[in-house]
């Protein structure tokens with residue numbers, strides 16, 4: 643991979659299905675592995691609304707958001723994207739694809755012309771529909787096939803992430 647890269651990710655700390663109550667979300671851990679290995683900058687998508695609630699409640703909230711195609715607002719200022727050639731995009735799978743707030747980011751930020759590297763953490767769905775959804779959002783980007791790792795494996799999974807990155811030329 644050539645040029646400067648950015649990791650854009652969403653991750654939900656708090657009560658997690660398989661690893662208990664966590665202070666650092668699974669996807670954030672993978673995002674940090676990527677930055678450590680590649681020197682990529684980061685932008686964390688943080689929703690303006692709070693998802694700080696018990697897991698079972700969050701499941702329903704996310705399902706409803708996805709059913710309605712809601713696009714929740716996110717906080718913060720996105721860095722100037724013109725400086726990046728490669729953008730890693732990562733999130734948990736929520737109901738088969740990325741959380742809806744990530745689609746708000748996709749609506750607002752044009753990544754056409756760049757190389758996009760999808761990744762997910764999940765509990766069975768793998769990449770789900772994320773790759774297709776990114777290709778739809780950015781038809782003129784080179785969206786790679788992506789990398790998925792189970793959420794309960796990330797804390798012992800740094801070498802797997804590194805191996806995948808080696809395969810990309812890092």
Ligand SMILES: Cc1cc2nc3c(=O)[nH]c(=O)nc-3n(C[C@H](O)[C@H](O)[C@H](O)COP(=O)(O)O)c2cc1C
Pocket residue numbers: 652653654655658659660666667668669670697700701702704705733734735736737738739763764765766767768792793794
């Ligand atoms: C609202 C919600 C919906 C989820 N839906 C799925 C799903 O459809 N498929 C799946 O494999 N995992 C699903 N999961 C599990 C998460 O993808 C998994 O725990 C992930 O590692 C969480 O990452 P995070 O800690 O970065 O937020 C869901 C979790 C939540 C909270």
